[in-house]
Amino acid sequence: MTATDTxxxxxxxxxxxxxxxxxxxxxxxxxxxxxxxxxxxDLLGIDYVEGGWPGANPTxxxxxxQRPKFSRAKFxxxxxTRRAGRSADNDPSLAPxxxxxxxxxxxxxxxxxxxxxxxxxxxxxENVEMVRDSVALAKKKRGEAMxxxxxxxxxxxxxxxxxxxxxxxxxxxxxxxxxxxxxxxxTLPHEVEQIVHEVMEHIPGSHLGIHCHDDTGxxxxxxxxxxxxxxxQVQGTLNGLGERCGNANLVSIIPTLMLKMGYETGVSHTDxxxxxxxxxxxxxRLNRAPTRGAPYVGExxxxxxxxxxxxxxxxxxxxxxxxxxxxxxxxxxxxxxxQSGRSNILARFxxxxxxxxxxxxxxxxxxxxxxxREYDGYAYDGAEASFELLAHRALGEVPEYFHCHSFRVIxxxxxxxxGELITLSEATVKLEAEGGQYMAVAEGNGxxxxxxxxxxxxxxxxxxxxxxxxLVDYKVRILTPSEGTxxxxxxxIETANAQGEHWCTVGVSPNIxxxxxxxxxxxxxxRLYQGDKAAADQDTAPTVxxxxxx
Numbered sequence: 001m002t003a004t005d006t007x008x009x010x011x012x013x014x015x016x017x018x019x020x021x022x023x024x025x026x027x028x029x030x031x032x033x034x035x036x037x038x039x040x041x042d043l044l045g046i047d048y049v050e051g052g053w054p055g056a057n058p059t060x061x062x063x064x065x066q067r068p069k070f071s072r073a074k075f076x077x078x079x080x081t082r083r084a085g086r087s088a089d090n091d092p093s094l095a096p097x098x099x100x101x102x103x104x105x106x107x108x109x110x111x112x113x114x115x116x117x118x119x120x121x122x123x124x125x126e127n128v129e130m131v132r133d134s135v136a137l138a139k140k141k142r143g144e145a146m147x148x149x150x151x152x153x154x155x156x157x158x159x160x161x162x163x164x165x166x167x168x169x170x171x172x173x174x175x176x177x178x179x180x181x182x183x184x185x186x187t188l189p190h191e192v193e194q195i196v197h198e199v200m201e202h203i204p205g206s207h208l209g210i211h212c213h214d215d216t217g218x219x220x221x222x223x224x225x226x227x228x229x230x231x232x233q234v235q236g237t238l239n240g241l242g243e244r245c246g247n248a249n250l251v252s253i254i255p256t257l258m259l260k261m262g263y264e265t266g267v268s269h270t271d272x273x274x275x276x277x278x279x280x281x282x283x284x285r286l287n288r289a290p291t292r293g294a295p296y297v298g299e300x301x302x303x304x305x306x307x308x309x310x311x312x313x314x315x316x317x318x319x320x321x322x323x324x325x326x327x328x329x330x331x332x333x334x335x336x337x338x339q340s341g342r343s344n345i346l347a348r349f350x351x352x353x354x355x356x357x358x359x360x361x362x363x364x365x366x367x368x369x370x371x372x373r374e375y376d377g378y379a380y381d382g383a384e385a386s387f388e389l390l391a392h393r394a395l396g397e398v399p400e401y402f403h404c405h406s407f408r409v410i411x412x413x414x415x416x417x418x419g420e421l422i423t424l425s426e427a428t429v430k431l432e433a434e435g436g437q438y439m440a441v442a443e444g445n446g447x448x449x450x451x452x453x454x455x456x457x458x459x460x461x462x463x464x465x466x467x468x469x470x471l472v473d474y475k476v477r478i479l480t481p482s483e484g485t486x487x488x489x490x491x492x493i494e495t496a497n498a499q500g501e502h503w504c505t506v507g508v509s510p511n512i513x514x515x516x517x518x519x520x521x522x523x524x525x526x527r528l529y530q531g532d533k534a535a536a537d538q539d540t541a542p543t544v545x546x547x548x549x550x
Contacts (some may be wrong), residue, residue, distance in 0.1 A: 011227055011263045012177075014048040014106075014146075014209065014235040015041050015250060017282070018063075019078055021241030022052070026288075031062035033285055037238075038063075040278050042073040045267035046250075048104060049073040055096035064100045072266065074103035074144070081109035081134035084122045088133040098141040105138035108148035108181070111166040112155030124162055132169040139174035146177040148211060148235075153180065153187040156195050164202055177209045177233050182222060185215025185245060189225040196229035205230030212248045214240060219248035224256060227263065238282045239294070251279045252295045255328050269327070276329035289473070301325070302332045354391060366394050376508060377479045377490050383506035385526040386519075392529065401528050402433035402459060404521070409447040409513055425450040431458050448474065448516045459524065465531045466524060468498035476512065486510065493519040497527065 018034045021027060029037075034051065041049045049070070052060035054077050067075055079097030082088045098105055109131045110116050116127045131147065138145035147170035149155075155163035167178045180199065182192070192210070199208065210226035210233070212219040223234050234257075240249030255272060257263040267275075276297040283290045292300040302325040317324065317332070325331050356363065369390070370380060380387040392398045407429045416422050424443060427450035431438045440457040444450030452471065460466045473494035480487045489512045496502045503526055507518025 008206075008232075009262065009264050010232065011257055011265050012047040012209075012233040013045075013250060013254060013265050013267065014050065014076070014177075014179075014233055015046045015237065016050045016078070016211075016235055016247065017041070017237040017241055019050055019052045019060075020243070020247050021237045023243035024241045024246070025243075027241060027286055029059065031059050034059070034063045035066075035068045037282060037285065038068040038070075038073075038075075040281055041238075042068070042070040043271075044274055044278050045265070045271040046073050047266045048076050048106075050076045050078050050106060051102070053078050053097065054100040055079075055093065064096075064102070067101050075101075076104045076106055076146075077102045078106045078108070081107050081130045082137075084120060084126055084130065088137040094134060094137070098138050102142060104144035104146065104176075105142045106146040106148055106177075106179075107134050107138055108150045109134065109166065109170075110151070110155075111149040111163045112151035113159040113162050114154070115151060116162075124165075128165050128169045131166050132173045135170045135173040135175045145170075145173075145175050146179060146209070147171075147175045148179045148181050150181050151183045153182050153191065153195060154184065156199075160198075164199065167199065168202055171203050171207060176207065178203050178207055179209035179211050179233065179235060180226070180231070181211040182213060182219075183211075185213030185219065187212075187218075187222060188216065189218055189221045192222045193225040193229045196226050196231055200230050206232050209233030209235060210248075211235040213242060214245040214247060214249075217245070219246070220252050220256070223248045223253055224261070227257065227261070239279055239291070241282075251275060251297055255296050255323070259323055259327060272327060273329040296323075296328045297330055301330055304332070354395070356395075362394055366391060369394070377488055378506055378508050379490065379492075380506070383492060383504045383519075383522075385503035386505045386522045389505075389522055389526055389529065398525065398529055399532070401463070401525055402431050404455075404517075405430040405432060407451060407454070407517065409451055411447055427451040427454040429454040429458065431455070433459060433462050447513055448520070451513070451517060452520055455520070455524065463528055466527060469495055469523075469527055470497075471523075472496045472502065474516075476515075479508070489515050491515040491519045493523050495523045495527070503527075 017037060018029060022029050038049050038051065051063050051067070054060055054064045064077065077097050077100045079094060082091040082094050088094060097107070110120060110127055113124065116122060116124055120127065135145050135147050147167070149163070149167050152163055152167070171178050180196065196208065208231040210223050210231045212222040219240070223236065227234065234248070234253055236248035236250040236253055237246070239251055240246040254265060254267055255275060257265060258267065258269070258272060279294070279297040280290050290298065292298050295301060302321055304320060321332070374380065389398060407427060409425065409427045412424045414422065425445070425447045426441065426443050427447065428439065428441045429451070438458045440454045442450055442453035442457050444453045456466060471493060475492040477490045478487045479490055488508065488510050491507045491512065492504060494502060494504045503523070505519045505522035505526065507515040507522070509515035509518065
């Protein structure tokens with residue numbers, strides 16, 4: 001392969017999460033959030049990390065006032081071309097964008113005649129000059145300039161000569177990248193490919209980029225179609241964040257370019273193994289639940305629930321996995337459910353470190369137990385910790401850490417002395433642990449929190465490892481809605497510790513507090529059992545002795 005061929009396979013990735021992503025409903029980045037995410041993007045190998053719009057808001061000003069330290073990415077500012085009737089040197093909105101401490105500047109401007117006529121109310125020639133002047137100033141000030149052609153595909157369909165005139169003006173003024181934007185997300189892949197081919201008759205693909213929104217669900221497909229047609233920069237966001245339906249999802253685009261289409265990016269194959277981490281890091285930072293079905297990085301992306309599928313995957317993963325999950329830092333997950341067969345159970349045994357013969361009667365019993373319990377409402381495909389305890393209990397390996405003789409939870413709703421309406425929860429537990437009898441009372445923010453507090457009051461002095469665990473998520477599902485308030489409920493609890501480990505447990509009962517206790521008990525027992533296993537592994541580890549015998 002020649003150097004020219006290699007260069008032609010290089011696609012540059014431009015991330016706009018910190019600006020486009022901030023336009024997502026419910027997303028509000030702080031300056032520290034932006035710095036943290038920006039550093040993760042740099043470590044991943046993203047070529048351009050856009051920080052936002054200097055001068056637009058205090059958060060972006062704080063970020064650009066103390067720019068993140070990068071080792072690989074180019075820190076980029078974003079802004080608009082100069083206003084009509086002003087020179088580029090004398091525009092107060094443009095000045096902070098081009099004067100920021102950045103490696104590159106990305107400016108956007110109108111390329112749709114409808115916008116120029118209606119929104120700006122100026123002559124088309126004036127708009128072209130605004131583009132030319134602004135890009136030239138950005139190039140002069142920062143060395144590298146880009147031009148985002150706003151609504152380019154709509155503009156090209158309406159008046160191709162004008163849309164091209166704007167793009168060519170930016171290119172002539174020194175823009176490194178001319179980025180064709182599907183701003184309202186209404187263009188389809190075949191249109192993108194055709195229009196890119198036509199634009200390349202005027203501007204080389206090595207200087208063209210693509211920026212797509214996902215309003216028809218085609219942002220990833222449109223971006224890939226543009227690359228096939230010849231563009232060599234792709235703009236998008238982590239997890240497809242963005243206003244309305246979001247932006248092109250770089251978490252899907254990057255591995256597709258690299259693993260499916262044979263392109264090179266700034267992300268190496270070693271970097272790519274961090275992709276799942278980076279995707280989930282963003283959700284964790286935003287306090288959002290990761291999308292389980294997300295391509296490549298979702299928890300369900302390589303999950304196999306049907307017994308036949310699981311058996312086949314064990315023989316040859318290529319049958320139901322389009323790539324090896326470790327390439328993107330994910331892992332195969334054999335789900336245990338009422339559809340499970342022996343293959344699922346055996347695979348899960350291996351995952352949790354149980355080495356058992358396929359003909360062991362415990363396997364058959366556990367398959368039947370899982371199916372019976374899921375018929376009653378349990379769901380182990382979302383509560384792996386409860387399944388692991390179920391499996392180890394079937395083998396007689398889980399100690400009786402504590403026994404709850406009884407518990408009582410009281411809720412009180414009343415007006416206090418200040419005339420404020422308050423609700424109080426109080427729980428009383430009677431436990432046996434380590435040969436002792438205990439009773440504890442605790443208040444909490446709701447009955448489950450009070451019950452958890454009462455249990456911890458007894459158990460934490462006995463088992464100090466419980467001090468660092470906390471509830472992350474609590475979900476209730478009504479299993480028999482026809483029963484109304486007497487319905488059977490399923491409670492799923494997600495717990496985490498100080499080391500960042502997460503585990504999920506499940507409880508089922510016609511009484512929501514009882515279901516919560518069942519899930520809560522599993523959560524506590526799982527932590528204790530994992531601690532015991534880790535200690536046992538450490539005790540049995542071979543002692544390393546130096547050659548000198550010291």
